[in-house]
Amino acid sequence: MLQAERPIQAGQAGQPSLWMRLFQQWEFQLMILPAIVFLLIFNYAPMWGILLSFQEYNLFTGFWESPWVGFEHFQMFFDSPEFWNIMRNTFAISFLKLLIGFPAPIMLALMLNEIGNLFFKRIVQTITYIPHFISWVVVSGLVFSMLAVDNGAVNDTLQQFNLIEEPINWMSIPEYFWGILVTVNVWKEIGFGSIVYLAAIVGIDPSLYESASIDGASKLQQIFKITIPCIAPVIVIFLILNIGNLLNAGFEDVFVLTRNLNNGILMSVAETIDTYVYQMGILNQRFSYATAAGLFKSILSIVLLIAANGIARRLGRTSLW
């Protein structure tokens, strides 16, 4: 503190020079240096690496020697036979996750708020937060076990209630994949996602509810007329962030639930831009082509983020900037 503030007063004639100040706070600058160097290498160098999507990059010739090819890889990606299928899957999966995965934690928070029994509330919270801390690998193991054809809990239960005759091989029917993917995502993140909304609900002025119930408003009316409007700014902010992240959402889950992208039957519905980048870049070593596909996704994401923020601002509500 001292060191940081005093130097400014130290120079008797006006401001000390930049170098003087840097020298005086060298300890703090030294604390900062490693992190900045780290970010430069691990975050900024790869950003610059985006340029190689305009090259015919080869690991052995390296960046400086590889020839420039302009937009050739982008063109190739757009013209590829998989392109429209990949776009459909990417948007469908992202959109379904947003449509169901976004309101789910809000609903959970609203329901938790209605619980008077603190012990019960705490148990539900403790249990539903857990899956957030479990890796997708383990989650996939749990899913495969629950959905197993032989002695899977889901098939067993459905059979016990006579809803199905024969066990269903859930993980080999393309029509079910998006549903399973979204359900598992909600299962994993619903509890953790509710924390923020629950905190926002707790901050609402209790006198609002008191006067509403004196006026004879039912609980349900109070939720729609008081709780939801009061937490709307939080909801909007998170919605914008979610839309910006829309296309990023979910690579690991698709990866593990299709058994490392090896489940051939499912790939027609599971191939997204992210899995495609991985397959083309890491497995096939077509670095430039894969980077181009990845960059295309980043640009789409940024466009979505800006659009979502613009719409939110125009509606006169909260915006990110």
Added chain:
Amino acid sequence: MKLSLGDKLMRVMIYMILAVLAFITFYPFWNSLVLSFNTGSDTSLGGVSFWPRDFTLENYQIVFEEKKIFQAYLITILRTLVGTAVAMFFTSLFAYALSKKGIVFKKFYMIFAVFTMFFNGGLIPYFIVMYHLNLYNTFAFLILHGLINVYNVIIFRTFFLELPDGLEESAKIDGCTNFGVFFRIVLPISGPVFATLSLFTAVFLWNDWFFPAVFINDQNLIPLQTMMVQIINEGTTATLISNLNTYAQNLVENSVTVRSIQMATMMVATLPILFIYPFLQRFFVKGVLVGSLKE
């Protein structure tokens, strides 16, 4: 105040929905735990759900005596311990300096860091940079990957900003350097925030499996979660066991199944998290809130 009939009905429904939600969240973990303690051959007869029917420790015995799994476990533990310590060291120093007034270039540093939260180069450029830095296939990569988490920097900084000035000034008068002040005065009183962020970082490192899968080729350097992807996707006992060492091969194949081994491995990889979870829970709600307010 009396509740109307509608309100009562709604309350009952909410209790029921939440009870069901808690059950379907809890059951897969419980069932896997039960199956990991049940003889594999007995499990395949069906009907094992809430309690082991034919109790055995065999599955765990195989997992713990299997050299490859043990090695992977060791890598995971080493990575989690070293990685958390290194990450906390550099992250906290960075955040501490950024919490001081009058730091030259502070604004630039902040923007420089926060920018990385929203933009990145993507998987392939990252891979190529790592490859050229000779970090491909090294333990160093496992430590360095994600070392500076800007989210954590923000939480640390928010905490340091709230510390009273007087604390540090008195130490400075006693002739402490700024590093001395940080390590002797600031660190000891930052227990809760350190605990929270260490636990978050540790959980991240413990669970991270994808980047090791892409960046580590050497089977001796693969962490447990990454190896588990292979184990979970193994089709038959024969291929699983032929991939494992001789001890497993000597075991009577009939009593152990792929599934029972998978369950035991999953539990071994998950139980440490479930054990620290109660300690984690005390802190993380606060951590999440500080982080999200800053967004």
